[in-house]
Amino acid sequence: MKTFLEVRERDGAFAIRHDDLLAYAGPSQLIACTLTFLLFERAFADLSPGAPPRRDDIRLRTAFPGDGVHAAMEMVARAVTDGRLVVDTRLGPPEAPPAPAGRFYFEVAIGNAARAYWPKPGVFDDRFIDMVVNYQDGGGGPKAQADYLAYKHDLIGRLRSMAIGDLFESREIPAWTVPPPPAPIEVIDHGTLLRVTFADCVAYHGRTSIGGLALGYRLLQHAFARLSPGATPDRDEISVFTAFPGPGLRDALELVTRAVTRGAYKADPAADVPGPAGVTGRMYFEVEIAGRRLRLALIEGAIGEEFIRLGRKSKAGEATPADEARWTELKEALAVAVLSTPAADLFVEL
Structure with a gap:
C-alpha cells in the first residue's frame, strides 16, 4: 500500500x-x-x-x-x-x-x-x-x-x-458521463433567494431515510412547477399536509420550506385519504402555495412490498440485523429510482 x-x-x-x-x-x-x-x-x-x-x-x-x-x-x-x-x-x-x-x-x-x-x-x-x-x-x-x-x-x-x-x-467497462443531479429548488426567504440542492438535504438529514428524503425533494419540485410556474415561491406561503409521517420526507420539506418550524406541516397517518400504503400511513400529499393547493398520491408500485414489509418490521423492533441491512439497501435503491424519474412521473394528481 x-x-x-x-x-x-x-x-x-x-x-x-x-x-x-x-x-x-x-x-x-x-x-x-x-x-x-x-x-x-x-x-x-x-x-x-x-x-x-x-x-x-x-x-x-x-x-x-x-x-x-x-x-x-x-x-x-x-x-x-x-x-x-x-x-x-x-x-x-x-x-x-x-x-x-x-x-x-x-x-x-x-x-x-x-x-x-x-x-x-x-x-x-x-x-x-x-x-x-x-x-x-x-x-x-x-x-x-x-x-x-x-x-x-x-x-x-x-x-x-x-x-x-x-x-x-x-x-x-465502458466509460460513462455522470447524470446531472436534480435541479436545485429555489425559494424566497424574507426577500433572499435560496437555492437548495439534494446534497444539502443529505447533509441535513443523513442517509437514514434517504428514500423518503428523495421523495420529499421530488414532491416539492413537482408542486412548485405546478403551483408557482415562472415564479419563485415564498417560504412563508408554503404549507404541506401528508398522510405519510416519514422522517426523510419531513426533513426535505423542512430544509426547503421550514414548514415544520413554522407550524405549516402536518402529518396524519390515520387520515382517510387515497394513495398507496407506505411503511406508515399512506403516500398522500397536499401542498399549498399562496392559497393554491395541489393534491397528489404516489404512483402505485413505486414502493415495493419487500420495502414496506421490512420497514414495518424495523419500526416494530422485530427486524433482524439481516433485515436491517436489506432495508438499508432498499432505501438506497429507492432514492436512486426516485431521483432518476422525472417528478411528473412519480405522482398522480387527485
Missing part, C-alpha cells in the same frame, strides 16, 4: 494520506477508509498511470451504500459534493461479494477510461459481515467492542500487506 494518493486540482497536484481519509470519515470507519484508499490506488494505476488524475474528472458508481466509503470517496474526489458518485445497489455481477448492505462493487471512470472492481473471494467473509452487523454501531458491550477493534486492525493489516493486484477482481 502506498503512503499517499495524488490528485490534481486546477492549481497543481497534492497528496492525500490514508489518515486524511480517516480524519474525515471518523475512526469508526477504519476498514472503509482502507478499502477505499486501496481502490483508488489500484484505479489510479490502471486508469491514469502517467500522471495524477484530475480530481474533478473522477466519476464513481458503487453498489455499496456505506457512509464510510462515501466519505472517503468525497475526501479523495469530492464526488459527493459534485454529484459524481452514483449509489445503486443493483450494480455489479453476481460474483461481487455481499456486504452488510448492498455489495462490494465499485466502478471508477477517469477521462475516457473506466474499470469495475470487486474484492476477490475470501477477502470479506461471513465473519466480517457478522462483525459489522453486530458491532459497527457500538453494540455488544466493552469486551465485544475491544475484540471488534482488534479484528478491524488485523483485517486492515492484511489488506495493506496485499499486492496491488491481489485484492480486487477487475475488468474494463
Whole structure:
C-alpha cells in the first residue's frame, strides 16, 4: 500500500494520506477508509498511470451504500459534493461479494477510461459481515467492542500487506458521463433567494431515510412547477399536509420550506385519504402555495412490498440485523429510482 494518493486540482497536484481519509470519515470507519484508499490506488494505476488524475474528472458508481466509503470517496474526489458518485445497489455481477448492505462493487471512470472492481473471494467473509452487523454501531458491550477493534486492525493489516493486484477482481467497462443531479429548488426567504440542492438535504438529514428524503425533494419540485410556474415561491406561503409521517420526507420539506418550524406541516397517518400504503400511513400529499393547493398520491408500485414489509418490521423492533441491512439497501435503491424519474412521473394528481 502506498503512503499517499495524488490528485490534481486546477492549481497543481497534492497528496492525500490514508489518515486524511480517516480524519474525515471518523475512526469508526477504519476498514472503509482502507478499502477505499486501496481502490483508488489500484484505479489510479490502471486508469491514469502517467500522471495524477484530475480530481474533478473522477466519476464513481458503487453498489455499496456505506457512509464510510462515501466519505472517503468525497475526501479523495469530492464526488459527493459534485454529484459524481452514483449509489445503486443493483450494480455489479453476481460474483461481487455481499456486504452488510448492498455489495462490494465499485466502478471508477477517469477521462475516457473506466474499470469495475470487486474484492476477490475470501477477502470479506461471513465473519466480517457478522462483525459489522453486530458491532459497527457500538453494540455488544466493552469486551465485544475491544475484540471488534482488534479484528478491524488485523483485517486492515492484511489488506495493506496485499499486492496491488491481489485484492480486487477487475475488468474494463465502458466509460460513462455522470447524470446531472436534480435541479436545485429555489425559494424566497424574507426577500433572499435560496437555492437548495439534494446534497444539502443529505447533509441535513443523513442517509437514514434517504428514500423518503428523495421523495420529499421530488414532491416539492413537482408542486412548485405546478403551483408557482415562472415564479419563485415564498417560504412563508408554503404549507404541506401528508398522510405519510416519514422522517426523510419531513426533513426535505423542512430544509426547503421550514414548514415544520413554522407550524405549516402536518402529518396524519390515520387520515382517510387515497394513495398507496407506505411503511406508515399512506403516500398522500397536499401542498399549498399562496392559497393554491395541489393534491397528489404516489404512483402505485413505486414502493415495493419487500420495502414496506421490512420497514414495518424495523419500526416494530422485530427486524433482524439481516433485515436491517436489506432495508438499508432498499432505501438506497429507492432514492436512486426516485431521483432518476422525472417528478411528473412519480405522482398522480387527485
